[in-house]
Amino acid sequence: MQLKRRKMSRGVAPALGLLTANLLLATAALADPLGPAAPPPVANANINDDTETDLGLTRVDSAVLFYHEANGRVQTTEPMISVAFNSEDGDVLSVKLTSDTLTGATPNGAAPWKQAQTFTTPAQAPGSTAVVTSASGGSSLVTLPGTGTVVRQYTTPAHQLPTDTGFRDQRYAVDAGYSMQWSPESRVSIGGSVSTERDYRSGSINAGYSRDLFEKNTTVSVGLNLEFDQSRPYFGTPTPLTVMSGDAKGGNKSKTVQNIVIGVTQVMNRIWLANLNYSAGQSDGYQTDPYRIISVVDPVTGGPTQYLYESRPSSRFRQSLYMGNKIALGPTFADVSVRAYHDSWGINSITAEINERIPLLSWIYLEPQARYYSQTAATFFHDYLVSGQPLPTYASSDSRLGKFSATTLGLKLGIKTGSTSEFYMLAENYKQSGKSTNPNAIGDLASENLFSGVNATSLVVGFTFAFR
Amino acid sequence: MCPDDDLAPEALTAVPEGFRYCFQAMASPCEVRVDTSDPDLARDLGRRAEAEVRRIEAKFSRYREDSQLSAINRSAGASITVDSETAALLNYAQHCFQLSGGRFDITSGVLRRLWRFDGSDNLPTKAEVRRLLPFIGWRRVSWDGSVLELPKGMELDLGGIGKEYAVDRAILAITGVSDCPSLVNLGGDLRVTGPRRGGERWRVAIESVDRARLTDGLLALAHGALTTSGDARRFLLKNGRRYSHILDPRTGWPVVDPPRSVTVAAPTCLEAGLLSTLAMLQGRHAERFLRTEGISAWWVR
Numbered sequence: 001m002q003l004k005r006r007k008m009s010r011g012v013a014p015a016l017g018l019l020t021a022n023l024l025l026a027t028a029a030l031a032d033p034l035g036p037a038a039p040p041p042v043a044n045a046n047i048n049d050d051t052e053t054d055l056g057l058t059r060v061d062s063a064v065l066f067y068h069e070a071n072g073r074v075q076t077t078e079p080m081i082s083v084a085f086n087s088e089d090g091d092v093l094s095v096k097l098t099s100d101t102l103t104g105a106t107p108n109g110a111a112p113w114k115q116a117q118t119f120t121t122p123a124q125a126p127g128s129t130a131v132v133t134s135a136s137g138g139s140s141l142v143t144l145p146g147t148g149t150v151v152r153q154y155t156t157p158a159h160q161l162p163t164d165t166g167f168r169d170q171r172y173a174v175d176a177g178y179s180m181q182w183s184p185e186s187r188v189s190i191g192g193s194v195s196t197e198r199d200y201r202s203g204s205i206n207a208g209y210s211r212d213l214f215e216k217n218t219t220v221s222v223g224l225n226l227e228f229d230q231s232r233p234y235f236g237t238p239t240p241l242t243v244m245s246g247d248a249k250g251g252n253k254s255k256t257v258q259n260i261v262i263g264v265t266q267v268m269n270r271i272w273l274a275n276l277n278y279s280a281g282q283s284d285g286y287q288t289d290p291y292r293i294i295s296v297v298d299p300v301t302g303g304p305t306q307y308l309y310e311s312r313p314s315s316r317f318r319q320s321l322y323m324g325n326k327i328a329l330g331p332t333f334a335d336v337s338v339r340a341y342h343d344s345w346g347i348n349s350i351t352a353e354i355n356e357r358i359p360l361l362s363w364i365y366l367e368p369q370a371r372y373y374s375q376t377a378a379t380f381f382h383d384y385l386v387s388g389q390p391l392p393t394y395a396s397s398d399s400r401l402g403k404f405s406a407t408t409l410g411l412k413l414g415i416k417t418g419s420t421s422e423f424y425m426l427a428e429n430y431k432q433s434g435k436s437t438n439p440n441a442i443g444d445l446a447s448e449n450l451f452s453g454v455n456a457t458s459l460v461v462g463f464t465f466a467f468r
Numbered sequence: 469m470c471p472d473d474d475l476a477p478e479a480l481t482a483v484p485e486g487f488r489y490c491f492q493a494m495a496s497p498c499e500v501r502v503d504t505s506d507p508d509l510a511r512d513l514g515r516r517a518e519a520e521v522r523r524i525e526a527k528f529s530r531y532r533e534d535s536q537l538s539a540i541n542r543s544a545g546a547s548i549t550v551d552s553e554t555a556a557l558l559n560y561a562q563h564c565f566q567l568s569g570g571r572f573d574i575t576s577g578v579l580r581r582l583w584r585f586d587g588s589d590n591l592p593t594k595a596e597v598r599r600l601l602p603f604i605g606w607r608r609v610s611w612d613g614s615v616l617e618l619p620k621g622m623e624l625d626l627g628g629i630g631k632e633y634a635v636d637r638a639i640l641a642i643t644g645v646s647d648c649p650s651l652v653n654l655g656g657d658l659r660v661t662g663p664r665r666g667g668e669r670w671r672v673a674i675e676s677v678d679r680a681r682l683t684d685g686l687l688a689l690a691h692g693a694l695t696t697s698g699d700a701r702r703f704l705l706k707n708g709r710r711y712s713h714i715l716d717p718r719t720g721w722p723v724v725d726p727p728r729s730v731t732v733a734a735p736t737c738l739e740a741g742l743l744s745t746l747a748m749l750q751g752r753h754a755e756r757f758l759r760t761e762g763i764s765a766w767w768v769r
Contacts, residue, residue: 012567013734013743013761019563020738024636026556055569056718089753184760419607468719 054086063462070455074104091180100171105163107452109292111384122235123152151246171197186211202229219265227257233290240311255285271328283316294397295384302443310396318343333357349375367412374405383450399452404434421465430456489514496655503649503664517638524634545620565606571749576717577625585713589706597720632741659693659737693737697744698729714748725752733764
């Protein structure tokens with residue numbers, strides 16, 4: 001469907017006919033002493049002429065991602081290994097294992113303030129009588145007077161974005177898929193995935209069908225995806241828009257996602273392959289972040305009067321339209337794409353991306369990448385709520401639902417170490433920018449940086465190889 | 469076909485269709501059939517065809533020390549500028565390599581050092597084959613359209629297309645000077661210039677893979693070429709398993725479970741030869757390949 005390397009393409013016979021005619025024409029005059037015909041021109045061999053197929057080969061792809069957000073925010077190391085078994089007929093069985101270790105601080109959703117702020121969360125899982133005996137980074141255990149309940153408290157200094165540093169998680173994920181040539185013109189695939197971390201579990205299955213038309217110049221495809229997720233917050237699920245406290249919370253919550261993608265890929269001309277995809281998905285169920293709060297502030301000074309747990313709608317319908325192009329320009333190879341997105345939470349976004357693969361020598365290439373992203377805010381996004389005003393049904397201060405734009409710049413280096421193996425490194429810098437101060441904000445908040453977006457740097461180091 | 473032991477210095481004989489001109493080249497009995505009542509014309513066309521075949525053999529045979537191909541194979545990694553004809557053939561071989569997903573590879577000739585298909589059970593070991601694999605692979609060859617660099621230890625072998633190319637060139641040598649219906653047959657790879665006088669078709673027999681039978685079928689050919697790939701005489705037999713002589717250059721081992729023989733008809737001998745080879749290289753999927761490509765072919769399993 002994308003520019004995959006063809007195994008032996010259909011239409012070998014006509015292609016061979018053309019080649020042979022050329023050869024016999026080119027050599028026709030050779031016996032003639034008056035002069036040989038020029039051979040047909042062949043471009044310099046370079047990595048983009050690579051037609052090595054993976055047929056009958058087992059390919060292993062291993063990589064490690066190092067991700068680091070600025071200002072002590074989230075860091076993660078994510079090793080990954082995937083294996084694809086390619087049969088001689090073009091059937092592929094693939095399995096991928098990923099593990100993730102996240103540490104660092106994540107914004108808790110409250111707005112900064114000119115004085116220090118203290119936040120209280122439960123110290124034990126619901127129904128458990130055991131108490132965390134050592135508080136994790138930056139927080140302390142406090143026994144509430146009068147009730148004897150032990151809660152966890154942490155304090156954010158003045159003028160800083162409140163973050164919860166007691167955050168460390170381990171995630172494991174397995175993805176498996178099987179794709180086979182159903183008929184000479186069509187391909188079928190099925191797959192599934194499972195991922196688990198201490199407070200979240202997710203499972204999904206997917207199926208896809210694609211069909212070639214017009215002598216493989218056009219491919220149409222459809223894919224379906226079903227997902228089931230379960231949120232199991234450490235200390236239970238809080239009731240939305242209730243006051244943040246150390247009280248025991250509710251049980252696990254779940255959500256389901258159904259998604260369909262329809263696409264068409266078209267060979268536009270000898271050097272240009274275009275792809276158009278439309279995707280629609282519906283999510284139903286618990287989509288709130290159980291750890292996030294939103295500040296309710298005094299209408300005059302802007303100081304926090306309460307912290308409430310956030311609330312998001314339980315239904316979300318998303319749509320997106322994606323157009324991608326792969327263009328061979330001389331020895332280089334460009335990938336240019338645009339995506340437009342709209343969902344029922346009021347978020348509209350646009351992504352534009354360009355990658356250019358530049359072969360330096362036959363065994364080494366550089367690929368600079370640039371991506372621009374811009375989104376509008378969800379209808380229920382608020383930097384903070386104002387005390388005295390009626391509570392909205394839904395409210396969240398998560399900057400990922402706010403208005404922002406982001407630029408990513410990256411550079412990939414690939415080194416071909418063998419006929420089927422390659423070592424690669426990809427370094428990326430991601431910078432989000434949203435309104436940093438809002439002069440219309442209440443009181444002191446007008447001088448605080450309310451935007452909690454990130455700057456992140458990541459590095460992927462990987463090695464891929466294949467064998468029989 | 470001409471008898472192998474044809475010793476007549478003047479190799480022209482009269483046959484019902486006209487005349488038959490025989491000679492030995494490329495380790496095969498060769499014949500040129502000319503549909504005419506004029507023996508001088510037949511002899512002239514036969515000689516032109518023979519000259520072209522010998523020219524190609526002298527230039528591209530790996531068995532001839534003085535051939536250009538042998539010079540390339542002795543070059544030990546040096547840069548060689550080749551002439552237009554060699555360049556055209558190398559480009560062709562490169563395109564066939566790409567079209568076939570790497571199955572057709574003119575650098576695979578070194579495998580003959582290990583594989584001798586003499587009907588015995590002498591299979592090489594996996595280790596022996598693995599040691600040769602670094603010297604196989606068109607991708608390791610540096611070729612930019614005029615300058616070739618063949619890494620030391622690697623060899624080019626045009627055996628896969630040499631005979632078919634010679635047939636096509638011989639036909640061109642004949643049609644360049646005469647309209648006379650002719651057939652050129654080099655060891656079973658054949659092509660006709662067109663139908664015989666009166667519009668009749670040429671009669672061709674497909675050699676049987678079964679020693680007990682002389683022929684597997686009789687074809688009538690009015691245009692184009694016919695080639696047959698098969699293991700009638702060349703194979704290895706070990707533990708009841710038959711190893712065909714079609715080697716997959718990607719693995720160094722014989723293709724698994726190919727048909728016993730595939731005969732392909734196509735407009736030119738090069739196409740027919742490549743398609744029948746490619747079909748055999750598909751192993752047990754040969755028939756599916758032939759059907760999907762819509763090739764005129766006959767096969768024996």
